[in-house]
Amino acid sequence: MQYQQPELFQKIKDKVNEGRWEIVGGMWIEPDCNLPSGESWSHQLLYGQKYFEKNFGRKALIGWNPDSFGYNWNLPMFLTNSGIDVFITQKIGWNDTNVFPYRVFWWESPDKSKVLTYFPFDYVNTIENPYRLIDWLRQFESNTGFTKLLILFGVGNHGGGPSIEMMGRIDRLAQLDIFPKIEFGTAESYLNWLKSQDLSEVPTWDSELYLEYHRGTLTTQSNTKKWNRKSEALLTTTEKFSTLANSLGFTFNKTDLNDAWENVLFNQFHDILPGSSIREVYIDADKDYRESNKIGSFILDNSLDFISKQIGTDKIKNAVPIVVFNPLSWERTDVAAVQLSEGDLNDYSIFDLVGNEIPSQAVAKDKYEREVIFIADQVPALGYKTYQLKKQKPVAQNTDLKISDNSLENDLFKIIVCKKCGWVKSIFDKRNNKELLTDFGNRLQILEDKPSAWDAWNIGLTGTEYPSNFRKMEIVEQGPVRTVLRTYRDYLQPGVKKEFPTEDFPSSFFTQDIILYNRLDRIDFKTDVEWWEDKTMLKVAFPVNVTDTVATYEIPYGTIQRSTTLKAQWDKGKWEAPAHRWANVSQNDYGISLLNKAKYGYDIKGNVMRLSLLRSPKWPDPTADRGTHSIEYALYSHEGKVMESKTTQRGYEYNYPLFATMTDAHKGKLPTEYSFVEISPSNLILTSIKMAEDEDAWIIQLYETKGQDTEAILTLPNRPNKICLSNFLEEDGASLKPEVNKVMFNVSAHSVLTLKLKF
Known part of the structure; x- marks a missing residue:
C-alpha cells in the first residue's frame, strides 16, 4: 500500500491520527506462531514495531493474531519484550476435541511473563444475526463476569473491513430499547476498560495455545519450510560474523541484510509458511528465499574472508591456510568441509598447525565439484581455528569406522540393517551398553491421508498404511571420516494399475542414507524422495528403547x-505436535533425541517417535510437495534426563554447520585460534549478535534452557564503553558494569535476555 498506493496510504495515516484506524499486531506480518524461530520472533517484532513507529508515530500495544494455527508457549514473553501486554485471537475456538474454557485470562510463559488475553467469538461478523450477538454476550458474562463484550465485525478473510450495510444494521440495533447498549470504539479502549476492572479472579493459562485442528500445516509445503529453517540459520550466522568483522574494520550494506530478513519474515505469513496458500504463492516465495540466500551468503562470505585476512597465518608454509568458523556460543567438535575448485581432482590432506595430519576424506558433490571433509576438534565458541590444506595424498589413518554390506560402526555405535527389509534392525550404544531400538527403525510409513475438510491444513489419517518395496542396499562411502550405507525403495499404491506398458512401474522412489562419522555422538540419516502421491502422508518411525509418560x-x-499417552482430556487432541530442531524421550537413566534440519511435525506415542516428512493435499495447491526432496534427521542418545544432556546444543549444531574458508599466508593481528565472544554457564545459549538498527551498537540476545536462575558471564573481545539491558525493540534498560572485557548479570529461568553494547 505504501509504495503502490501512496495517496491511499496517506489517507490511512490520517485516519490513524484521527483515532479511527487502529494500529495492532506489532509484527512484520501476521505470522504463523509455531514455526518461526526465536530469532525470527525477535525480528518480527523489532521490524514491525519500528515500521509502525516510523510511519505512524506509535507502536502497536495489542498482540493481534486472530487466524494463526496455534500459539507457542513463549509468545507472552516475546510480546512483553516488545511493549505489548495484551493479546487477541479467536482461532482456538476451532478446536475439534476440547472447548477452550476461558474468554478472558492471563496467558503466562515459562519465565512468568504474562499478557492479558481476550478471545472474541469470531473475527468475521457481518451483523446479520442479532440473536447470536445477545447469546455471545450471555455466554461472555457467564464465563467472565464482565457485562461488556468487544465484537469484531467486518467481512474478514479475503474481503476486508466493515461495509455501509453493516453499519446500518448496527445503527438500527442501537435504536432498539430492548437490545443491549451498543457503542463504537477501538480494541485498545475496550482492553483498557477491561484492565480497569477487578482482575483478581481472572484465571491463568500456563501452557501453549495448541490448536486442535489444522495439524497438517506443520508439514505441508516441505520446500518452503526447508527454506525458512535454512534462511533463519544463514541470516543469524551472517549477523554474527558481519558484526564481529565490522568491529575489525569491515563494512557491509546493512540495508541489504534487512531486505533479506524482510523476505523471510514476509514468508512466515500464517498461510505461506504453514503451506495453505495457492501454488503461485510458492513460486514467489521461492524467488524471495533465493534472493535472501544470495544476500546472506554474499555478506557472510565477505565477512569470513575479511576476518581470515586479519589472522596471522604467515608461519604456514607449503600449505593453504584453512580457517574453520564456529557460529555457536560453545566450543564444539564437528565435521568441517573444504570446498574445492570446480574440476579440481588433486589429492589433498589436512594438518593441524603443529604438523599432525588429521584424518580427511574427499567427497564428490556432483560431477565436477568435490569437498574435503574432516573432524575439526574443539573449535572455539563464536570463533575459529586454523588448519592446513596440503596438496598431497592423505596418509592412511586408522579410525574406529567400520562398514559392511549391512552394518556400520564407530567407537560409539554399531548399526545393523536388515538384509531382507532394509530397515534399521539394531542401533547399539557402546558407551552405555544400550540398544536404542525395540523394533525396526528409520522405517518409512506411507499413510492414507484424507481430511474431511481444509485439505492442506488438516491431517486425515484413515489408519491405512501402504507397504513400500525394498530393492537393494550398498556402501556409498567408506573412509576415515564417515561411512555411508544406502538403501533403495520404491512405491506404487496397492491396487493401482497404470497404463501399458508401465502398469506396475512405481510412482515414488526413496533412497535412505545411514551415516556415521568418526568420533561424533550422533547418527545421521538422509532420505531422498521422489514423491508423486495424492492424499498420502509420509512419516519416519523409530520405536525406541526408552519410555516415559511425557516427551520434550x-x-x-x-x-x-x-x-506420550494422550489419555488426559486436554492431551487427546495433541496427536500431532509442533517442534523445532528436536524432540526427546527420556527416562531417569537414559534418553534419545530425534533431531531434524527442516521439519516441524512430530508425534510421539508410547515409545514410538515419528517425524512427519511429506504430505500431498490437492487443495488449494494441487502440486503441493510433489517432486524431489532431500530430508535430513539424526538420533542423539545420552545418559540421564533431557535437561542433563546436550540435546539443545546438538540440535543447534545439526542446523548450524561449521564454515571452512581458504585464505593465504599473511601477517595479521589475530591469533590462529580465537573466540570472539563466550557465554557461561552452559545452560545459556547465545543466539544473536547483530548491529543495532538505529545506532552504532551491538545487540546480543541469549536465553536460558534448563529452568535455572543463572548468573551469566559474558566474555567480549574488548571492554565496552557502555552496556545495558535491552529488549526486542533495542531500547535502553538498566546499565551494567563491565570488568575489563567481562560482564556479569543475572538471567531468570526460561527467559530471553537482550543486551545493548557500545564500544
Missing part, C-alpha cells in the same frame, strides 16, 4: 513437555 519438544527459545 523444542519450541522457540525454549521447550515444552507433552504427553
